[in-house]
Amino acid sequence: MERRNFLKISAISGALTALESCGSPEQQLIRFIPDEDLVPGIATWKPSVCTLCSAGCGALVRVMEGEAEVVRNGRTGIIKMGLAKKLEGNPDHPVNRGKLCARGHAALQVLYHPDRIANPLKRRGTRGSGDFQQISWDDATAELISHLSEIRSSVNGASLACLTRPLRGQRRELIDRFLKAFGAPAPISYEPLDETVLRQANLLSFGSAALPTLDLSRADYLISFGADFLGTWNSPVAQSIGYGEMRQGRAGRRGKFVQVESRMSQTGANADEWIPCRPGMEGVLALGIAHVILSDKLRPRDARSRAFALIAGWAEGLPDYAPDKVTKQTGVSAETITQLAHEIAAAQSGAAIIAGAPLAQTNGMFNALAVNALEALAENGHAEPILSFTPKPPIATAAPNMQAGFPAISAFAQAILKEQRTPKVLLLYDANPVFGSPASIQLREALAKIPYIVSFGSFIDETSAFADLILPDHAPLESWVDDIAESGATRTVVSLAPPAVHPLHNTRAMPDVLLDVAQRLGGPIAAALPWKSYDAMLRSAYVPLRQHSGAAAPPSEDEFWTKITTQGGWWSTPTQTRAEAASAASPHVPAKFAEAEFDGAAQEFPFHFAPFPSQSFRDGSLAHLPWLQEMPDVITTAMWSSWVELNPKTAAQLHIAQGELVEITSQHGSVRAPAVLSAGIAPDIVAMPIGQGHENFSRFASGRGANPLGILAPVTESDTGALAWAATRVKLARVGGAEEGKLVLFAGGMSRFPAEEEHR
Amino acid sequence: MPALNRLKNWLIVALLCASGWIVIEALPAGPPQESIDTSRQRPAQTVFTPAHSSVRGAISDFLNWRSGPPAQPIAFPHKTHVARGLQCQVCHTGVDQGPDAAIPSVKFCMSCHLVIAKDKPEVKKVAAYQARGEDIPWVRVYNYSASAHVKFNHAPHIRAGVACSNCHGDMLQQTTAVRAVDLNMGYCLSCHTQRKASIDCTTCHY
Numbered sequence: 001m002e003r004r005n006f007l008k009i010s011a012i013s014g015a016l017t018a019l020e021s022c023g024s025p026e027q028q029l030i031r032f033i034p035d036e037d038l039v040p041g042i043a044t045w046k047p048s049v050c051t052l053c054s055a056g057c058g059a060l061v062r063v064m065e066g067e068a069e070v071v072r073n074g075r076t077g078i079i080k081m082g083l084a085k086k087l088e089g090n091p092d093h094p095v096n097r098g099k100l101c102a103r104g105h106a107a108l109q110v111l112y113h114p115d116r117i118a119n120p121l122k123r124r125g126t127r128g129s130g131d132f133q134q135i136s137w138d139d140a141t142a143e144l145i146s147h148l149s150e151i152r153s154s155v156n157g158a159s160l161a162c163l164t165r166p167l168r169g170q171r172r173e174l175i176d177r178f179l180k181a182f183g184a185p186a187p188i189s190y191e192p193l194d195e196t197v198l199r200q201a202n203l204l205s206f207g208s209a210a211l212p213t214l215d216l217s218r219a220d221y222l223i224s225f226g227a228d229f230l231g232t233w234n235s236p237v238a239q240s241i242g243y244g245e246m247r248q249g250r251a252g253r254r255g256k257f258v259q260v261e262s263r264m265s266q267t268g269a270n271a272d273e274w275i276p277c278r279p280g281m282e283g284v285l286a287l288g289i290a291h292v293i294l295s296d297k298l299r300p301r302d303a304r305s306r307a308f309a310l311i312a313g314w315a316e317g318l319p320d321y322a323p324d325k326v327t328k329q330t331g332v333s334a335e336t337i338t339q340l341a342h343e344i345a346a347a348q349s350g351a352a353i354i355a356g357a358p359l360a361q362t363n364g365m366f367n368a369l370a371v372n373a374l375e376a377l378a379e380n381g382h383a384e385p386i387l388s389f390t391p392k393p394p395i396a397t398a399a400p401n402m403q404a405g406f407p408a409i410s411a412f413a414q415a416i417l418k419e420q421r422t423p424k425v426l427l428l429y430d431a432n433p434v435f436g437s438p439a440s441i442q443l444r445e446a447l448a449k450i451p452y453i454v455s456f457g458s459f460i461d462e463t464s465a466f467a468d469l470i471l472p473d474h475a476p477l478e479s480w481v482d483d484i485a486e487s488g489a490t491r492t493v494v495s496l497a498p499p500a501v502h503p504l505h506n507t508r509a510m511p512d513v514l515l516d517v518a519q520r521l522g523g524p525i526a527a528a529l530p531w532k533s534y535d536a537m538l539r540s541a542y543v544p545l546r547q548h549s550g551a552a553a554p555p556s557e558d559e560f561w562t563k564i565t566t567q568g569g570w571w572s573t574p575t576q577t578r579a580e581a582a583s584a585a586s587p588h589v590p591a592k593f594a595e596a597e598f599d600g601a602a603q604e605f606p607f608h609f610a611p612f613p614s615q616s617f618r619d620g621s622l623a624h625l626p627w628l629q630e631m632p633d634v635i636t637t638a639m640w641s642s643w644v645e646l647n648p649k650t651a652a653q654l655h656i657a658q659g660e661l662v663e664i665t666s667q668h669g670s671v672r673a674p675a676v677l678s679a680g681i682a683p684d685i686v687a688m689p690i691g692q693g694h695e696n697f698s699r700f701a702s703g704r705g706a707n708p709l710g711i712l713a714p715v716t717e718s719d720t721g722a723l724a725w726a727a728t729r730v731k732l733a734r735v736g737g738a739e740e741g742k743l744v745l746f747a748g749g750m751s752r753f754p755a756e757e758e759h760r
Numbered sequence: 761m762p763a764l765n766r767l768k769n770w771l772i773v774a775l776l777c778a779s780g781w782i783v784i785e786a787l788p789a790g791p792p793q794e795s796i797d798t799s800r801q802r803p804a805q806t807v808f809t810p811a812h813s814s815v816r817g818a819i820s821d822f823l824n825w826r827s828g829p830p831a832q833p834i835a836f837p838h839k840t841h842v843a844r845g846l847q848c849q850v851c852h853t854g855v856d857q858g859p860d861a862a863i864p865s866v867k868f869c870m871s872c873h874l875v876i877a878k879d880k881p882e883v884k885k886v887a888a889y890q891a892r893g894e895d896i897p898w899v900r901v902y903n904y905s906a907s908a909h910v911k912f913n914h915a916p917h918i919r920a921g922v923a924c925s926n927c928h929g930d931m932l933q934q935t936t937a938v939r940a941v942d943l944n945m946g947y948c949l950s951c952h953t954q955r956k957a958s959i960d961c962t963t964c965h966y
Contacts, residue, residue: 031895034865039854041913072893080865080895 029069030077035502038065038082047090047568049481049495050104053618054166055235056483056493058093058568059100059107061500062086068504071118084111084477084501089237090568094489096237103616104237106627110475111504113624115698116458117472118505127448128465130696137508140471145520147452151424152182152521160184161412161423161450163463165191165430165621166404169482169494170541174511174529175429176402178518181528184423186403188412192436192619192690192709194405196722197359201368204588205307205376208389211235211487214353216242217249219386221347221378223258223289223340224267225282225371227355231266231634232613234355235488243270256347258340260285260332262357263610263645263687264680266634276682279608279726280596281330282358283370287311287593288326289341290374291318298345299377307376310369312590320593350378351386357610360726361596365719369591391492391572393484394548395541406716406723409433413446428455429510430473434462435620435694438712438723440668456510459624461697473510478503480511480535482542482569492572496542498535498565509534545570599713600667600729607650609666609730610687611708617691620707624698632746633689635678641744642673642705645687646732651677654732659743661736664688666728668713671706674741675734686732829938830899834882838931848924848931859913863898866890901937902927908945910964920955 043064050057066083069076087105091098110116120140125131151159160182162175166189175187195211203209211234216222219242229239246255259271260282268274277285293299294317301317308314313321323334344350354371361367379385403412415421426447437443447453447466455467458475473479477500485493511534518529531537539561546553546560550573554560564570598608613619616628623629632639644662656662656675663672664686673688681687692705715727812818820826841851848855851868855861866889873883889896925931929940941947952959 031897033867033890033893033895037853037862037865037868039857040860040862041858042854077894 030075032072032077032079034080036082040065046500047497047566048477048500049483049497050107051476051481052103052107052622055095055237055488056485056495057096057100057104057237058090058495059104060088060090061477063500070504071506081502084108092567093569094491094493094571095235095485097241099237099241101237102631103622103628106625107476109625109627111477113698116505117470120472121470123468130460130465132470140469141517143469144454145517147425148517149521159424162187162427163431163433164189168484170538171511174514174537177528178514181525188403188408190405190409190431190433193613194722196405196720197364197717198355198368200720201365201372204310205369205372210389212387213390213487213490214239214242215386215388215490217245219246219349219351220255221344221350222255223344223352225286225354226261226358227353228265228267230270231615232618238488256343262682262685263612264635265612266615269635275332275336277330277332279357280361280363283367284321284326284593285330285332286352286370286374287318287321288323288337289344290377291321292323292338292341293345293377294318299380303381305376307373310588310591311373312592344378349382349386351375352378353387357726360724362715362718362724362727363594363596364717364724366591366593388490390485390487390489393492393494393545395544407721409437410441410714413441413443416446416449417442422449424451426450426453428453428457428464428467430457432461432463432621435707436709438668438714439710440714459698462695465696471513472507474503474507477501479509480538482538493569494542495569496538496564497568542570548572596727598727598729599715602729605666605729605731607730607732608685609728610685610726611690612687614689614691620691623691623694623701626700629700636676637746638676639744639746642689642692643676643743644673645676645678645681647681647683648677648679650683651675654734656734659738659741660734661741663733663735664730666711666713666730669711671708671711672735673706674743686730826939829901829936832899832936833896834885836936838934838937842931855914856918857915861914866895901939902943911966
């Protein structure tokens with residue numbers, strides 16, 4: 001047979017064998033009438049607010065005509081609508097100035113997530129089983145109203161409780177008012193890595209109970225004690241922009257950056273000098289540096305600041321913190337301490353900051369006050385300090401009324417378990433404390449005792465699996481969003497934006513549901529929440545800002561409202577404040593060094609356990625987004641998994657090789673994860689990223705990796721009661737080889753891992 | 761006997777082609793619909809290649825075989841509308857702004873036909889779509905083979921003053937749209953050359 005014929009025959013027979021299906025997949029779905037008329041192929045950019053972390057960055061959403069599969073009146077069909085295609089930073093927004101971090105970009109996947117709850121759900125199976133059945137909104141709200149009117153008629157207002165993520169802006173106001181109208185206690189806000197210690201320390205030292213704004217673009221010298229300010233802490237986008245300017249934005253003037261921490265973070269990897277320090281000794285190191293500055297007379301000794309008065313022995317020149325003493329405690333050499341002191345003092349504008357693990361020790365408050373005192377010394381009464389506080393917007397709000405953090409959530413669980421106070425109805429909004437709290441506080445058991453739990457979550461997670469009723473909220477891009485940036489800008493910033501796209505599913509915005517329920521309950525509850533919809537509430541809250549907009553203010557309220565909703569918020573003219581005198585903080589006894597205490601005896605549990613917020617998932621609330629699962633960790637390149645960071649020397653002693661499965665055991669439990677050998681970690685420390693190890697959180701996160709928060713001891717910071725998440729000691733054992741470890745690294749090839757097994 | 765051999769080979773080829781075609785024709789137009797949940801029927805999501813949904817589609821595209829104009833849900837008389845002086849852009853908005861012209865939604869049709877010619881059978885059908893809350897499922901007439909990776913942007917053509925009829929034919933003669941012009945690369949290039957528009961590959965293929 002000729003070659004030509006052979007080719008023809010094989011082509012045709014090949015086509016026949018490749019036959020999988022024939023015919024055209026013409027739309028068998030009906031097409032709904034579009035709600036809006038869009039020009040095909042033309043993109044519009046709409047403002048929005050990133051809600052994936054608490055920085056409050058402004059985003060722009062690229063919206064184009066597209067086709068979406070939706071359900072209308074119980075029928076599935078296709079509709080042409082404006083769909084969000086891409087997110088970018090809003091260039092006009094003072095916090096992120098046109099930039100957006102990788103987590104922010106992934107907010108698109110919240111909108112299109114295949115496991116988003118599309119309809120109201122009612123529990124069918126046992127609690128926590130995740131077995132729900134779909135119900136209508138009418139039935140769902142009727143059920144909620146019937147439960148709420150029951151408790152309204154009861155005398156005890158404490159029968160309603162609310163668990164949320166830390167909220168700002170009008171969502172917080174709304175929930176506050178709703179609970180107050182019931183006579184219920186204030187909402188409990190919880191996130192695992194809360195900043196109570198730093199806020200409290202800043203209130204004492206500088207008069208502002210807030211996270212600091214860092215104007216790094218003017219800094220010549222920065223010393224950071226554990227702050228991962230380029231990765232996960234505070235306002236990472238704003239800080240990264242400032243850091244870029246500090247290092248490369250000024251010709252001939254490159255600022256120096258020193259990082260003190262015991263496990264190298266992404267931020268530490270950027271430092272000129274990386275100084276490991278014993279856990280819980282960071283405050284001692286800061287005061288050691290201050291001692292040298294004072295004793296070498298690099299700064300006037302009689303300078304006054306309230307931050308100095310908070311440190312015992314400051315007036316005497318910190319005699320307890322001579323370099324040789326400090327060296328013994330911290331493991332940092334006396335020469336390094338002296339060198340750091342001279343560098344800070346020589347810098348025109350220097351700053352010292354603290355965050356992360358040093359605050360999560362039993363002596364976290366001491367560490368914070370010590371670094372704040374060093375900061376005050378470094379800035380030396382500068383008129384425009386590097387570290388300042390973002391002014392609050394001049395609008396009327398109810399007094400800060402939230403039970404925040406670990407003390408609140410553990411007291412809540414304890415009250416239920418001891419049968420002192422069990423709420424009859426619990427409202428859950430965007431918080432997952434079952435995942436984010438140590439198993440030892442028994443929150444799971446406590447939730448199981450609450451008769452009725454309502455969740456407003458968009459996803460089923462470990463906490464909302466306990467819900468009896470789920471009333472799914474819109475995705476942020478489908479909602480009115482507002483936020484008041486706590487930090488990141490030297491002027492007041494209110495981020496505000498209307499929905500960028502129409503809702504894809506049969507969901508309702510949480511604020512609108514609460515307003516509707518309040519109206520239908522009537523009486524004082526309706527009177528406390530008189531607005532018809534959430535945008536009306538936002539308008540009445542933010543339109544008064546027009547009076548503070550100076551000469552450029554639009555002439556009418558309507559125009560002002562249009563302006564702030566189209567530019568993505570309202571911001572004041574720049575001002576810098578570190579209003580030390582303004583605050584009336586209660587006097588604090590001068591802080592004395594107290595040795596950090598750790599849970600577990602050093603003989604039995606030889607290692608300090610250092611969980612750290614994951615670059616991708618922060619505290620674990622973003623683990624359901626596949627783009628973030630796919631994003632390699634900056635230091636280790638690990639992805640889609642958990643890992644344990646070990647010093648190579650420690651690993652050699654314990655005969656652990658890269659990728660082998662190890663078990664970390666504390667007094668409160670154990671987790672298993674593959675080992676990653678890293679030189680950037682002290683030999684007596686093992687570190688593990690927080691965020692994986694979800695039992696029940698979408699198809700992408702469930703059953704993947706291990707959760708280090710579960711094995712933490714319920715040790716608290718002695719001053720504030722915040723969870724001291726870096727104060728647990730652990731032991732370590734090799735329990736399996738690399739095959740069991742299943743470490744997925746981006747670097748070094750992934751061919752060893754069968755696709756089906758590793759990537760779902 | 762080379763001649764006989766050659767004939768034999770050709771016969772084999774012809775036989776295979778014929779049997780292949782019979783199989784293709786006999787196969788159902790789509791995979792059987794799996795009714796797991798009757799409330800959520802999805803369209804068939806199968807593809808043969810990224811460019812072609814089926815083998816038949818691939819073969820007919822390769823051979824440039826096209827069936828006649830597709831059956832439209834409404835026998836929309838373009839000629840009646842154009843004859844009454846309606847410009848194309850009244851309904852097909854956005855053609856001067858972006859790559860595609862809009863196909864108006866049923867709401868737009870009914871903005872006139874709420875009062876005009878509301879007794880005509882086809883207009884009644886349109887009204888029925890709106891009453892059901894459905895849009896009219898128009899079928900695409902012009903489309904290029906996706907395998908060509910060609911992009912067409914209406915707006916620059918409108919700006920250059922190319923008449924709609926250059927590619928869409930005289931709509932005064934058409935009821936539902938027909939493929940008046942065979943839009944292959946030669947057709948595009950002849951006009952581009954004539955008008956001294958760019959004939960760089962990446963102008964259209966990107």
